[in-house]
Amino acid sequence: MQVTFLGTSSGVPTRTRNVSAVAVRLPQRAELWLFDCGEGTQHQFMRSDLRLSQLRRIFVTHMHGDHVFGLPGLLASLGLSGSSNGVDLYGPDPLDNYLQGVLRTSSTRIGYPLTVHRVREAAETDRVVFEDDDLRVRTTPLHHRVPAYAYRIDQKPRPGRFDVQKAQELNIPPGPVYAALKRGETVTLEDGRRIDGQELCGPERLGASLMYCTDTVFCEAAVQLAEGADLLIHESTFSHAEADMAFQKQHSTSTMAAQTAREAGVGQLVLTHLSPRYAPGNAVTADDLLAEAQAIFPNTILAKDFLSLDVTPSIQDSCCNSS
Numbered sequence: 474m475q476v477t478f479l480g481t482s483s484g485v486p487t488r489t490r491n492v493s494a495v496a497v498r499l500p501q502r503a504e505l506w507l508f509d510c511g512e513g514t515q516h517q518f519m520r521s522d523l524r525l526s527q528l529r530r531i532f533v534t535h536m537h538g539d540h541v542f543g544l545p546g547l548l549a550s551l552g553l554s555g556s557s558n559g560v561d562l563y564g565p566d567p568l569d570n571y572l573q574g575v576l577r578t579s580s581t582r583i584g585y586p587l588t589v590h591r592v593r594e595a596a597e598t599d600r601v602v603f604e605d606d607d608l609r610v611r612t613t614p615l616h617h618r619v620p621a622y623a624y625r626i627d628q629k630p631r632p633g634r635f636d637v638q639k640a641q642e643l644n645i646p647p648g649p650v651y652a653a654l655k656r657g658e659t660v661t662l663e664d665g666r667r668i669d670g671q672e673l674c675g676p677e678r679l680g681a682s683l684m685y686c687t688d689t690v691f692c693e694a695a696v697q698l699a700e701g702a703d704l705l706i707h708e709s710t711f712s713h714a715e716a717d718m719a720f721q722k723q724h725s726t727s728t729m730a731a732q733t734a735r736e737a738g739v740g741q742l743v744l745t746h747l748s749p750r751y752a753p754g755n756a757v758t759a760d761d762l763l764a765e766a767q768a769i770f771p772n773t774i775l776a777k778d779f780l781s782l783d784v785t786p787s788i789q790d791s792c793c794n795s796s
Contacts, residue, residue, distance in 0.1 A: 474500055474628065474681050474784045476704065479517035480509075481776040483688075483710045483724070483746040484539055490778055491517055492539040493746060495685060495706060497626065498523070499608070506530045508624060508685045514543035515550050521779055526556035530603070532610070533564030534687055535621035536571065545575040552583045559586035563602055563610075565620045566591050596622050607680075613698040615689035617723045623689070625698050628680025632657045636673050643668070679786040684739075687746045690720055691729040699737035703787045706776070707733060708746035712757050713765050727762040731769035740787030742766065745776040 475498040482490035492511030496518075499506065505527040507514075518525045528551065534540055544562075551557045562568060569589040576583065595602050596612045603610040607629055615621040635655040640647075645654070645668060653660050654670035661667050684699045687708035699705050710724035719726045725733075727744060734742035744759075744766055751759045759775055766773040 474498065474626070474683060476683065476706070476782045476784060477521060477523060478743075478745065478776045478778055478780045479514055479521065480511050481745045481747060481778055482539075483708070483748050485749060486511075486513060487749050487752060489752075490747065490749075492542075493534075493687065494543065495745075496521075496523055497683070498527075500628070501607075503527050504529045506532065506626075508532045509534055509540040509687070510543040510547055511539045512542040515547040517778065518547075525551060526554060528557070528560060531560060531562045531564075532602075532624045532685070533562065533568055534615075534623070534685070535617060535619050536565055536567050537619065537688070540688075541568075541571065544572060545579070545581065548572070548583060548587065549576075549579075549581045552581075552585060555584065557585040559588070561588045561590060561603075563590045563592050563612075563624075565622070566593055592622055593620065611698065613694045615686070615695060616692045617688045617690070621688055623684060623686040623695055623698055625682065625684040625702060627682045630680055631678045632670075633675030633677055635670075636675070640673055681784045681786050683784050686733070688724055690723045690725060691732060696733050696736045699733060699739055701738055703740040704743065704782065704784045705734050705737065705739040705741070706743045706745055709744035709762055709766065710746055710748050712751070712762050714757070727765040728769060731766035731773060734766075734770040734773070740772070742770050742773040743776050743782070744773060747776075 477496045479494035480491035482492050486492050491513050493509040494511050494514040495508040497506045592602055592612050596614045602612050609627045611625050612622045650660050654673050657670045659669045682702045683704040684702045685706045686695050707730035708725050709727045709730045711719040711726045713726050713728045716726050747759050763775045
């Protein structure tokens with residue numbers, strides 16, 4: 474999976490940071506998922522190498538404007554392009570009414586299937602939000618001023634690497650049979666031999682996992698959902714010195730994000746959703762928040778708009794490579 478940050482500011486955009494949006498490019502398919510969609514997200518798409526036409530699913534954490542104000546414009550533009558086969562949205566209960574109200578009162582027609590899924594029940598009962606042959610998405614309630622949810626993507630384990638040389642030594646003819654053997658299936662050859670594909674494949678390969686967590690004050694539910702994730706994207710609205718304000722506004726400090734990462738045993742932590750008060754030149758900057766987090770969880774980096782990360786399974790240390 475490849476993650477691209479399209480917005481990393483909290484509340485309002487700045488000259489260098491747009492408001493919340495994170496795109497995930499899925500492996501082995503021409504498909505994008507989006508987590509939150511703050512104002513201006515479609516402009517961020519145009520400034521990136523991502524293709525809006527590949528957008529298939531949108532996961533909304535909560536209904537505050539810096540996370541949803543970009544949705545109507547993005548969905549309308551996608552409709553005008555005529556390049557979408559459909560979009561599924563997942564989020565809080567009011568999401569459907571919000572979108573229908575904006576689209577209706579602006580006389581906007583969406584020329585593709587648009588389905589909204591409420592995630593509250595799944596979050597409260599630990600049910601899966603979405604699942605297919607390759608991926609599974611789960612969610613959990615967070616502690617914020619309005620209903621808010623974190624999301625986790627898990628890539629399912631994949632068969633081990635197929636040993637082509639061994640197959641050739643067994644005089645197995647190449648062709649469609651190789652595909653079945655790669656999947657670990659048992660096949661019968663024309664000469665009557667039965668070949669177990671698992672004997673020609675290496676150990677099962679772990680899938681990658683990532684979690685997106687914003688907005689919330691520190692909560693155990695986030696720790697539980699993040700357990701063992703390769704990448705944790707966590708809000709860091711305030712510095713540790715502003716902890717009282719963080720509790721008041723139900724947001725996280727840099728140290729809360731790091732504590733979540735440490736307790737969950739994740740591979741790497743990325744801080745995002747940074748308050749504009751920490752812009753360069755101010756008394757406290759984003760680099761100070763990064764240092765606070767690294768003192769607790771060393772494998773922490775700072776998100777910036779258009780940063781991309783390749784998320785791969787962690788064994789002991791993080792295997793996420795930034796570009």
